[in-house]
Amino acid sequence: MKVSQLFGKTLRQTPAEAENISHQLLLKAGMIQQLASGVYSYMPVCLRAIQKIENIMRDELNAIGAQELQMPVLQPYEMWVDTERNLAFGKTMFTLNDRRERTLVLGPTHEEIITDLVRHNVQSYRDLPLMLYQIQTKFRDEPRPRGGLLRVREFGMKDMYSFDADAESLNSTYSKVIEAYKRIYERCGLQFLIAEADSGAIGGKESHEFMVVADSGEDVIINCPSCNYTANVERAESVKHKNDSSEPLPMEEIATPGMKTIEEVANFLSVPPGKTLKAVLYSCDGAVIYVSIRGDIEVNEVKLKNAIGCHELRLATGEEVAATGLVAGYASPIGLQGIKRVADQSITMGANFVAGANKAGAHVKNVNYPRDFEVDLLIDIATARAGEGCPKCGATLNAVKGIEVGHVFKLGTFFSERMGANFLDREGASHPVIMGCYGIGIGRLLAAAIEQNNDEKGIIWPAPIAPYQAYLCPLSTDNEDVIETADKLYADLSAAGIDVLYDDRVESPGVKLNDADLLGMPIRVVVSPRTLKNTSVEVKLRHEKESTIMPLEGVVEKLRDILLPK
């Protein structure tokens, strides 16, 4: 491809709206263009990288026996009502009406559709196991698109679904896919972690996320340097340090005028926040619940949501709290009734806590569970933090930020049972098929690859996903020898199966070299009067500092060896 004909210009200044690196570089390199919030066009150079990623995925998934198919973007809304996932997805689904006023959704994911396909096409254990995938555009009306391609509303996704006859077979499929995923990310030049994850709106039991470590990531990953326990904070467990092991003392009411927050109370009484019990009131699908947790620990709302099984969870409003008879700022678990009481296990990690007295201006000292109050549910709903103990080995946990570039789930029989996707086993007995699902966001993967591979000059493409393998850059375009040599090299390299971006523009050397760095192809080949004096060209690898001079003779073969090692 000649740069002079390429659609999409590089920019000299970075557009102001871009904050994170991949967004800036994608815009500056002229690879994407925004149409609306979270909606982008992929320019030709970008599309090439996307296609390379897609082909790597096809390669690895086909290799483990998966089959590619294509399902509709338009889906009848009723299918979502049948599985009740319309509730879990809510406003995230784009919906529309057809001319007969039937409601359709633009598919945010395809479990319902694939299950429908499978129930019509799988009858016997002989049809299993089965892996089906597609690469297709998904639509999700995200509350807040952000970061260029990191979080968008219309995006390419590779989604795969597996169908097995029993749990053991699912486990085997699941690990096969994880191994294929690892190879995909490795081939895309990504360093990643595999984290235990919450399964969210997709549903299911066991779930893992593939996380690319990056500061621009939206997720926090808890990681144990000792045993390598790795989990998304949404799900991570940790051992809270017990901060007091003394014997329970008699309860005692104390005046705390105007002290409402944990911080105020702790300061006022000169105790650490960890010696207090925090009351957090949530509205859970309309009902108010009372959550007790140690004062120094944050409630993990994902864990809470899962523990009590609710769709919409938010902090209760002032009115909702008042309606329960609790006094905001002084709410107390003692003697509490008529409201669901959930407590985090951290209330057992200590003794003689300070808790509210349920009247303005007073708290109670030396509160101990279970001596002084009851709860309906005592479970882990705490947010894990760096510095706490690893739940597996006890070592000190770390926290890093990450971009979720893939997510795999063991779905079990959630969809097959609801939708009647059954098969007959060897004995002729009918069972629901056991499912798994596996997703990779393509644009997000691309953005993550740029987040991890760049320098102050621009992108440094990992070779397997580089839009072009080489950037051919003649300097001094008025020199006939230079042009002739470059033209011939372009033809020869192309004939040798190397994708070349040929900068045939009449531009100053600075412009060309800067664009070469910005666009970041793995190899840059410079032809100039200087190199031609020695009948040679200059070859520079994008990720290395130094260039080397290579004789023109045999350079095509040498480059091919670098790019396509046998």
Place this chain on the structure above:
RNA sequence: CGGGGUGUGGCGCAGCGGCUAGCGCGCUUGGUUUGGGACCAAGAGGCCGCCGGUUCAAAUCCGGCCACCCCGACCA
């Protein structure tokens, strides 16, 4: 949805009540240049986000709306 911010040629910005809206980059034409974003000359390109109000006069002041970005609740 809550909080913060921004809307002026393709990009980055200035102008914030008084001439015909300006600068840099980019773009076009001609010429000179050619190893790290060259130079000269001549050009093209703007419902100043939208609607309404105040005023002799609005990009500028006031009101409403819209869009986009950033911080939080959601996800590949």
